[in-house]
Amino acid sequence: MDLFLYAALALLALLACCDLFVGVSNDAVNFLNSAVGSRTAPFWVIMAVASAGVLLGATFSSGMMEIAKTGVFVPEHLTFNDVMVVFVAVVVTDVLLLNTFNSLGLPTSTTVSILFELLGGAGALACWKVWSQGAPITDLGLYINSGKALVMILGILVSVVVAFISGFVIQYLTRIVFSFRYETVYRRAGGIFGGLCLSAILYFLIMKGAKGASFMRPEWLAWMNENSGLILGVTFLFFSGLFQAAILWKKANIFPVVILSGTFALAFAFAGNDLVNFVGVPIAALDSFNIYREASAAGPVDPATFTMGALRNVEKTPTVLLALSGLVMCFTLWFSKKAHRVIRTSVNLSSSSRGGKEQFGSSLPARLVVRGALHTNELIHQILPASLFRALDTRFVPKAAEPGKPELPFDELRASVNLVLAATLIASATSLKLPLSTTYVTFMVAMGSSLADRAWDRESAVYRVSGVLTVVSGWFLTAFTAAAACAIVSALFLWLGHWAMIAGMVIALCIIIRSNLLPSAEEERLEAVAQVTDRGDRTSVRELLTQSIDENLDETLELFSKSLQAFVREDIRELRELKARGVDFFERVSQGRGEYYRMSHEPVLSSGDRDARCFYYRAFTSMKEVSHALMGELGVAENYVANCHSPFKGRMLDNVILLAKDMELLRTRFSASRCTKLLTRLEDAQSDFMTQLSEEPISLRKSELYLGFLLFTREMLNRYMMVKLLQAELNGPQSSSASGANPEASAPSANTVADKESGSA
Structure with missing residues (x-):
């Protein structure tokens, strides 16, 4: 006792x-x-x-x-x-x-x-x-x-x-x-x-x-x-x-x-x-x-x-x-x-x-x-x-805040x-x-x-x-x-x-x-992000963007590829897990974009710092749109399988399997040339769908899901190519190749990137 x-x-x-x-x-x-x-x-x-x-x-x-x-x-x-x-x-x-x-x-x-x-x-x-x-x-x-x-x-x-x-x-x-x-x-x-x-x-x-x-x-x-x-x-x-x-x-x-x-x-x-x-x-x-x-x-x-x-x-x-x-x-x-x-x-x-x-x-x-x-x-x-x-x-x-001073919460x-x-x-x-x-x-x-x-x-x-x-x-x-x-x-x-x-x-x-x-890995990540956004200088923002873009792109490709494979197998349990991961991913990217508002309150030391913060916001805005669309596609695919709708077959099934493999290949090396080839393949996949539609009846629900996969892939590629271009411009022409973009293409100007970004959606 x-x-x-x-x-x-x-x-x-x-x-x-x-x-x-x-x-x-x-x-x-x-x-x-x-x-x-x-x-x-x-x-x-x-x-x-x-x-x-x-x-x-x-x-x-x-x-x-x-x-x-x-x-x-x-x-x-x-x-x-x-x-x-x-x-x-x-x-x-x-x-x-x-x-x-x-x-x-x-x-x-x-x-x-x-x-x-x-x-x-x-x-x-x-x-x-x-x-x-x-x-x-x-x-x-x-x-x-x-x-x-x-x-x-x-x-x-x-x-x-x-x-x-x-x-x-x-x-x-x-x-x-x-x-x-x-x-x-x-x-x-x-x-x-x-x-x-x-x-x-x-x-x-x-x-x-x-x-x-x-x-x-x-x-x-x-x-x-x-x-x-x-x-x-x-x-x-x-x-x-x-x-x-x-x-x-x-x-x-x-x-x-x-x-x-x-x-x-x-x-x-x-x-x-x-x-x-x-x-x-x-x-x-x-x-x-x-x-x-x-x-x-x-x-x-x-x-x-x-x-x-x-x-x-x-x-x-x-x-x-x-x-x-x-x-x-x-x-x-x-x-x-x-x-x-x-x-x-x-x-x-x-x-x-x-x-x-x-x-x-x-x-x-x-x-x-x-x-x-x-x-x-x-x-x-x-x-x-x-x-x-x-x-x-x-x-x-x-009372308006004094010029050059941050606006206080109260x-x-x-x-x-x-x-x-x-x-x-x-x-x-x-x-x-x-x-x-x-x-x-x-x-x-x-x-x-x-x-x-x-x-x-x-x-x-x-x-x-x-x-x-x-x-x-x-x-x-x-x-x-x-x-x-x-x-x-x-x-x-x-x-x-x-x-x-x-x-x-x-x-x-x-x-x-x-x-x-x-401390968990997520807590250490948040602490590192907070230290960067507290400084808000060009070098810190560039390092944070380089890490965030690579991580977010890899997770996007992984989630989409695994969801296509699980959809083909009609694995409802994995689809639900991927859907939950998609929600967490969207919240994380949204939180990352919100860090811009913290940086906006920090004093601007140079025009380079101001440009870096602007690039940060534009890059994270594109990544947030992609993560939101991915979350929607994961939800639609999970509902489709949960409601026991008929599976894809024929050319539609072949193209979904091929698309999942293409996502895995992009994870190994994301480049403009590969994205261009995949965009061309998406056009072929849509033509195959029109051919199959003329040969057999395909339900509206199945059609929308298949075309949604293709539309999301196109939007994801366009937006991440814009993000890579933004990253290349922030890093400077000398490090364009290191950013992951096509090394044969020079980094465009900020105005050109902004024009392309506004029309990429």
Whole structure:
């Protein structure tokens, strides 16, 4: 038994460290996005401020640890063996669930998952005990703290709505007061705005959050509660006066101070609320072990009968454990490449520039919501006077970016509102010992403030509403999946015993290390692409294009060749796999083209850099069109075989087989001469079709599929020959032959390429 306990605690500690690393890598964007996006300070300054907030916030999270100990189940009715089964099942399920959701690209929340995993594990354990003891079904309520669990669940769900509405209302009122050209109002009321922000931060984080600190004494807390009004008033007057004096006398910009303070506050609130998601269960297991060991010191104790009511008496978590957890989180912030990549991606997606890939697709409910909102807006405009809307419109006219400077995703005013409001909401819940999803709260505040700022124009409204609906649906999906999965894992552990628990933790540890701590080839590719697009110079773009063109061409030829062969064999399974690969390929090429919009924000050092970026966009546009057409052809071929339509025969079959072989030959060497011969062969294949059509009846569906193969091949060859010409011109005449184009043909001018490209479709 002792060997099992020590092995289980060691594995839980390792899983907690890994979970901390992975969780912070994914969630760091929540408190760094606004500061990085507004470029209010150097990146290292932002990171230092956030690290201080995380480290201090971790020591204030002691009160939240009660959720894992007594928030969901009733420890008085559970034995030491029971709680260890639940804790191990929760940790194993959490790792597997989050890894699965991340792999599928589904939205999730560590708070929702850990809460419902505890609920599912405790529910399975309660059912097991009721069944094994032959007790009535009504005894299930003895083991589940249903009242507290319901309050926490409703709190998480309500927080999403409250965060969105609060973000919209506060940002709307703030923008009406300040507008986008807030210089005049800023000189008069900027100090009051700064004083309100810092007073809110101090009150909700220090005053409200102090009760959860592991080092606070009761007499300190009593004094702060008795004098909270006085402290808040003095704080507001002090900061307002200080900021206003700095504005009037020194013409100081207080927004960097507010944004950095908000970053500290949000990092503080994140650590205070979310630390329980990562280490709460392992710490609860350690506390249970200490209680059991102390009881065993007085005499032999049976872990199968020893109840854990003493868990309610463990009020404070040792500060050293919380501080160590905070240090791991800070280490992740500074050294996790994944965290930096997530931050960069999030800032790019929130940019106001058009043309990039939206984070969420469109959906029918989102379209209905947007259309309904448009009709409602028209109705309101008919009821209220036009002069009112003209006056309001003047407050929402965005300020144009200064020449030569990149357009920021959002200004300092909205960044301040996002940070301060999200931090106060999360800190308020932490003071009430209610877990919130910091991801959902931060996201919904940002969505509400962007809606108030009229960033939801008709070009992006459907996608933004889809994002909100996706987050809400993700909440329910995560909840039900987490509860069901943990219930199954708990039942397996109860059935198979202790060593199944050890095996489960080892498997979970291997999965989390392999999936998150060891970079995949795709992650390394994305990092390399990001470094190139961050520079955006001619040499870097040329190297990236050379690699991307060769890889995309090879994958296009491979997918099309294999799909033709599978179509001839009527292999529906391979066609489905190729169709899925085609979808992923299209997404990857689309993402590659979207990198152009990042390069467009970087300063242009020479005309060669500008030309290289232009060639990059034109080349990737052609490759994107080809990948989109390929995805369509793969889908049509898969549907044709799935619906059991008659196979090709005669000359049509011979030409499809020959076309598949030609694709394989092109993979070995793609040249203009081979493409010209293949284009001629396509004309012969179309003539053969007309001959066969006159000899025998051929269905319209079969005709369209066959001609679609020929049309796609022609378009693919034309576009990739244009891409190779663009590549040759970018490399220069001296390296034309190295680009893969026909070495006998000299590289055309940029105008000639543009003319050919416009007519190649």
